Amino acid sequence: MRALTWHGKRDVRIDTVPDPKIIEPTDVLVKITSTGICGSDLHLYEVLGPYLEPGDILGHEPMGLVEEVGPEVTALAPGDRVVVPFNVSCGSCWMCDRGLHSQCETTQVREHGMGASLFGYTKLYGQVPGGQAEFLRVPFGNTLPVKVPHGPPDERFVYLSDVLPTAWQAVAYADPPPDAHVVVLGLGPIGDMAARIALHRGARQVIGVDLVPERLARARERGVHTLNVDELGADLGDEVRRLTDGRGADAVIEAVGMEAHGAPVAKAAQQMVGLLPDRLAEKLMSRAGVDRMAAFHAAVDVVRRGGTISVVGVYGGAMDPLPLLTMFDKQVQLRMGQANVRRWVDDILPLLDDEDRLGVEGFATHKLPLEDGPQAYKTFQAKEDGMIKTLLQP
Ligand SMILES: NC(=O)c1ccc[n+]([C@@H]2O[C@H](COP(=O)([O-])OP(=O)(O)OC[C@H]3O[C@@H](n4cnc5c(N)ncnc54)[C@H](O)[C@@H]3O)[C@@H](O)[C@H]2O)c1
Ligand SMILES: [Zn+2]
Ligand SMILES: [Zn+2]
Incomplete structure (x- = not known):
C-alpha cells in the first residue's frame, strides 16, 4: 500500500510499504478514506526526530471503511464506517474504566515510562504504524473504533479521532x-x-x-x-x-x-x-x-x-x-495531558448533526490526495496558503 513515512527532519515521503494484516483475533483492518494532519505531526517533522526511525508511518486522525475483521470481532463487520481514536486504548482496563484512555494499562509503553500507545507517533508512544496510509490495522476492534453512520461526508465525523x-x-x-x-x-x-x-x-x-x-x-x-x-x-x-x-x-x-x-x-x-x-x-x-x-x-x-x-x-x-x-x-x-479520546465521544456525537453547531463541515481548509502529503506538511509548517487543517484522502 501507499503510506506517508518519516525519513528525517522535514523529510516525509510517500512510500510503498507492506499492507498491514490482522494479527490479533480482535484486530480490524480499515481502508482509510480521510486522515488529518495534526499540529502534533509537526513536532515529529521538526523537533522529535530522535524518537523516530526512517520508514515509520505517521498519522493518528483517520477514518474509513472496515475492510476485514479478526475472528473475535463481533461489534463490526466489513463495510462499516468507523473513526479511529488516536490513543490505542483497550476500553476495559482500570484506567479505561475511569475514562483515562490515554493512560490505558494494556498499551502503556512501560519500557519508556509512558502512557498509552498512540497511532503514528514516536518510540516513546509505542511506534505503532499510523493512519496516513491506505490501510490501518486497528487493535481492540470491539471497543476502540467509533462506528458512525453512512451518508454524511467524512468531515462530519473525522475530527472524533482527535480534534x-x-x-x-x-x-x-x-x-x-x-x-x-x-x-x-x-x-x-x-x-x-x-x-x-x-x-x-x-x-x-x-x-x-x-x-x-x-x-x-x-x-x-x-x-x-x-x-x-x-x-x-x-x-x-x-x-x-x-x-x-x-x-x-x-x-x-x-x-x-x-x-x-x-x-x-x-x-x-x-x-x-x-x-x-x-x-x-x-x-x-x-x-x-x-x-x-x-x-x-x-x-x-x-x-x-x-x-x-x-x-x-x-x-x-x-x-x-x-x-x-x-x-x-x-x-x-x-x-x-493527552486527550482521553474515547471518553468524550458520546458527549460530542449529538452535536454532529445537520445543524453542525461546531462548524465541522467547513473546518478543513485543504482536502488533498495522500500523494500530496509531503507538500502539505511543508505548507502546514510554514503556515502558507491559508492552511489550517488538512485532510488527506487516500
Ligand atoms: N493533548 C492532546 O491530546 C493533543 C492532541 C492534539 C494536538 N495537541 C497539541 O496541541 C497543539 C495545537 O495543535 P494544532 O493542531 O492546533 O497545531 P497548530 O500548530 O496548527 O497550532 C498551534 C498554533 O499556535 C500558534 N502560536 C505559536 N506560538 C504562539 C504564541 N506564543 N502565542 C499564541 N499562539 C501561538 C501558531 O501560530 C498556531 O496557529 C500542538 O502542540 C499539538 O501537539 C495535543
Ligand atoms: Zn492529532
Ligand atoms: Zn485500557
Whole structure:
C-alpha cells in the first residue's frame, strides 16, 4: 500500500510499504478514506526526530471503511464506517474504566515510562504504524473504533479521532465557571475548536490569541475576541486584564505547545539538538529541558488569581523551567495531558448533526490526495496558503 513515512527532519515521503494484516483475533483492518494532519505531526517533522526511525508511518486522525475483521470481532463487520481514536486504548482496563484512555494499562509503553500507545507517533508512544496510509490495522476492534453512520461526508465525523475530543477535554479541564472569561492561546485546529466549544458551553467571552492573520480572522468570525501576540508582545497580559475586569482569565487553554513562537534562544538549542547524533540528541531532548515555553509563560501571566490553566499543547522535555513561584503565588490550578479520546465521544456525537453547531463541515481548509502529503506538511509548517487543517484522502 501507499503510506506517508518519516525519513528525517522535514523529510516525509510517500512510500510503498507492506499492507498491514490482522494479527490479533480482535484486530480490524480499515481502508482509510480521510486522515488529518495534526499540529502534533509537526513536532515529529521538526523537533522529535530522535524518537523516530526512517520508514515509520505517521498519522493518528483517520477514518474509513472496515475492510476485514479478526475472528473475535463481533461489534463490526466489513463495510462499516468507523473513526479511529488516536490513543490505542483497550476500553476495559482500570484506567479505561475511569475514562483515562490515554493512560490505558494494556498499551502503556512501560519500557519508556509512558502512557498509552498512540497511532503514528514516536518510540516513546509505542511506534505503532499510523493512519496516513491506505490501510490501518486497528487493535481492540470491539471497543476502540467509533462506528458512525453512512451518508454524511467524512468531515462530519473525522475530527472524533482527535480534534473534537482533545478540544472538548481542554475545555472540560479548564472548567470555566458560568459566565467565564476564557483565553485560548493558539488558534490552530485545536485552539479554534476549543474556542468554539467554550462558546457553545456558555462562556461570557472567549479571547483567542495567535499571530497568523487567517487563523485570527477565522476565530473572529465565530465570535471570538482575538489578540495578535506578535503585535502585543509583552503587553499581552495587560491587554487580557483590561478585557477581564482587571483580573485576568478565569480559565486559560494553552493550545500551542513546545514549538511556541517567541523564544528564539530555546529554538537555537532545539536546533542544536536536532544536529546531534541521535542517541545523544534523544538524551538531551528528554533531560535537558530545551523546550520553548513562551505559550506556557503567557498562560501563567493571563490567568487570574485562583484561575485554571488547561494545557493541551504537547510538551516534550523533562526539565523545562516552570514559573513555579508565580504559579504558586497565583494559586493556579493546572490540568493537562493527552486527550482521553474515547471518553468524550458520546458527549460530542449529538452535536454532529445537520445543524453542525461546531462548524465541522467547513473546518478543513485543504482536502488533498495522500500523494500530496509531503507538500502539505511543508505548507502546514510554514503556515502558507491559508492552511489550517488538512485532510488527506487516500
Ligand atoms: N493533548 C492532546 O491530546 C493533543 C492532541 C492534539 C494536538 N495537541 C497539541 O496541541 C497543539 C495545537 O495543535 P494544532 O493542531 O492546533 O497545531 P497548530 O500548530 O496548527 O497550532 C498551534 C498554533 O499556535 C500558534 N502560536 C505559536 N506560538 C504562539 C504564541 N506564543 N502565542 C499564541 N499562539 C501561538 C501558531 O501560530 C498556531 O496557529 C500542538 O502542540 C499539538 O501537539 C495535543
Ligand atoms: Zn492529532
Ligand atoms: Zn485500557
